[in-house]
Amino acid sequence: MQLRVSDQRYALQYDQNNNYMLAYEDIDVNVDSNLIVVDPYVCLFDDDWKIVDEVWEYLQYLFHIKKLSFSAVITKGSDLKLFYEFLQQHKINYRATSQKTIHDFSAWLSHCDLQPLNRIISSMKNFYQYHHQQNGLSTPFDTSTPSSRPAPSNGHTKNAPIHQKRIKIKEFDNGIRVLSKDQIETILNACTMQRDRILFELLLFTGIQIAEALSLDISSLGIPAKRPLSLDKDNTQTKSYYHQHKTGIQDLHIPAPLMEKLSNYYEDIWSKIYDSKKMEHEFFFISEFHNNKGAPLTYQAVWERCRVIGKKTGIFFTPEDFRHTHAVVLCCDKEWSKRLRELLGKTHVALIDIYAQIAHNDPIMEELIPFYKSYGVIHG
Numbered sequence: 001m002q003l004r005v006s007d008q009r010y011a012l013q014y015d016q017n018n019n020y021m022l023a024y025e026d027i028d029v030n031v032d033s034n035l036i037v038v039d040p041y042v043c044l045f046d047d048d049w050k051i052v053d054e055v056w057e058y059l060q061y062l063f064h065i066k067k068l069s070f071s072a073v074i075t076k077g078s079d080l081k082l083f084y085e086f087l088q089q090h091k092i093n094y095r096a097t098s099q100k101t102i103h104d105f106s107a108w109l110s111h112c113d114l115q116p117l118n119r120i121i122s123s124m125k126n127f128y129q130y131h132h133q134q135n136g137l138s139t140p141f142d143t144s145t146p147s148s149r150p151a152p153s154n155g156h157t158k159n160a161p162i163h164q165k166r167i168k169i170k171e172f173d174n175g176i177r178v179l180s181k182d183q184i185e186t187i188l189n190a191c192t193m194q195r196d197r198i199l200f201e202l203l204l205f206t207g208i209q210i211a212e213a214l215s216l217d218i219s220s221l222g223i224p225a226k227r228p229l230s231l232d233k234d235n236t237q238t239k240s241y242y243h244q245h246k247t248g249i250q251d252l253h254i255p256a257p258l259m260e261k262l263s264n265y266y267e268d269i270w271s272k273i274y275d276s277k278k279m280e281h282e283f284f285f286i287s288e289f290h291n292n293k294g295a296p297l298t299y300q301a302v303w304e305r306c307r308v309i310g311k312k313t314g315i316f317f318t319p320e321d322f323r324h325t326h327a328v329v330l331c332c333d334k335e336w337s338k339r340l341r342e343l344l345g346k347t348h349v350a351l352i353d354i355y356a357q358i359a360h361n362d363p364i365m366e367e368l369i370p371f372y373k374s375y376g377v378i379h380g
Helices: 053-065 070-089 099-111 117-135 181-189 194-206 210-214 256-277 299-313 319-330 334-344 346-361 365-374
Strands: 002-006 010-015 020-025 036-038 041-045 242-245 248-251
Touching: 002 070, 041 053, 041 070, 053 070, 053 117, 053 299, 070 099, 070 117, 099 117, 181 194, 181 299, 181 365, 194 210, 194 256, 194 299, 194 319, 210 299, 210 319, 299 319, 319 346, 319 365, 334 346, 346 365
Parallel strands: none
Antiparallel strands: 002 041, 010 020, 010 036, 242 248
């Protein structure tokens, strides 16, 4: 395991003539330019120099959403590096941990004389708590203790000591954050790439998880191809309107207006990139940047787009916020109650109760319900 840290802000530009990257330091570039801006980061790599996705997501959340200091995020990253070295040494997957794993890890830390032990264990608990709330990951720590955080006020905005006003997303119990109609429209209108807008709309209007969305291919979206794709269909997803969910195969309900946008993107952009780059896959969401054009879109790239748009609008959001918003709205339609339980799974009964309380008691729903009805997501 390798932890890499950079506190420098710089920009990269691909030189097609000479086939290499040009780097620029200490510049103020527009987010819509052809430059790729790299902000300070803390990133954990495995032994094959592949990014550890779940750690990257959590550290990005701490840095951009919770607004922890850079040094604090480095500390969290260092603690997670130790934990992953322990998991690697004992051949344990981070999803298969138990209380015994934590006890063994504590003993391992003590044996290695690594201090402070309490801080490291606390970092592990916060890491699992985040993924439990956002992604439904089982946690080896006790989650029965209610949060002591005071309830948020009705205000949705506050002044932040940055260049512009920061618009706060309303947060409820268990870290559930629900976007308002105005926030949704602001985010979607700030998307400079057609791909980003339809990805966010897919998350917002279907409730699909970001990992599932990125794994969708052309056939799984039911888009009729204008020509046969030159791929071995045995290596792709089954041609249907279904996607693979951890609770089983679930029906993916795509509103008609969004389906039309997906089809238009396929014809106007995706197909052209497929032909020009001779892609060896048919994942729907792909990179559109320079020498990486045509590669499957990564979770890190989506987080970067969220960060750039958040910086541009003052609304700092995550892909999971769209899913929470969708789930809350579904609670307002009795016809969709069964669909909500199928979407979230049986392990999310407590979350469904929280969603229902928000849906029936919070004023944020007054504008969300008509907005979703206009898209045909809910009826009645």
